[in-house]
Amino acid sequence: MRIVGGEWRGRRLIGPKAEGIRPTSDRLREALFNVLAHAYDDAAEEAVVLDLFAGTGALGFEALSRGAARALFVDEGRQAGLLIREGIAALGCAARARLIPRDATRLGPALDQPATLVFCDPPYGKNLAPAALTAAASGGWLAPGALVLVEEAAAAGPVLPPGFSELERRGYGETAVTFARFAG
Template identity: 55%
Template sequence: MRIIAGDWRGRALTAVGKGDPRAHLRPTTDRVRESLFNMLAGGRFGEPFGGAHVLDLFAGTGALGLEALSRGAADCVFVDDGRRAQTLLRDNIRLLGCNDRARVIARDATRLPPAETACDLVFLDPPYGKSLGAAALGTARAGGWIAPEALVVWEENAPQLAPEGFSLLDSRRYGDTHVTVLRAD
């Protein structure tokens, strides 16, 4: 895994191997991440990275949030309750030297504490097929984590419907990964 573009373009992240299926650690492949970020940066969704406050739910290795930081996001809050994921995430933050722009919350993404800052860009990559995405999104919204008009990028094994309070902007398939893009109403 590597950072695709921005300040840290080409920088390798901590090796994960094939992930950790027991912990549902399934890193987004470089190819899918590149396609996803090219879609986001294509202008259709405005300028989603520059100065953005980012929330990375079910962060795993943190590759999505770190890519956003590399492309100009102001800061990122990474949320994951897996021990292996937290270790990899902290290693990647240290590797890129972005401790001042990254915060790790070691907690279940469906049980967030109240937010200090609402986020403009939210990555949601729950374990596939467990119906955790909608629950995490609802908790994040109730806790003040999601700013009005925030962009939400949701990875799952199937296209997702927009929950109440969100509008569907786009849905794309990359192999067995479906990316649903939402806008907070």
């Protein structure tokens, strides 16, 4: 796994050593960030990023590499926490990155600035995205108008709870990514 664009392009990220963490592939990250750059006015630039079910942190680190102001990584897994901490140290971005070790579906009140760009990449097929986005919205984690990307299995049903409007859904093989806005 590597950063595919921006300041840290080509830098390697440490991948998971065991089952249970499914990082977003380099190819899919590159495709998503191309969409963000060209269809959504370079949404990563100066963004406050919330990376829910962060896993390796690849999406948040990619956003930081491409000019995001800050990234908040949320994952309750022990291995995920270690991988994200190692990534923060290796990339020297501790001033712009924060690990929040908790269940993304039970966030509670916001611990930082509201996010303007959200990545939600839960384990496929468990319908966790609506619960996580609802928790983020009710806890004040999201800025009004925040752009939200939900990665899920292509066969999954609706992934957005009330208060979010779908902008588009793009298929990438067995994966679908829903782009949405938080009404706020």
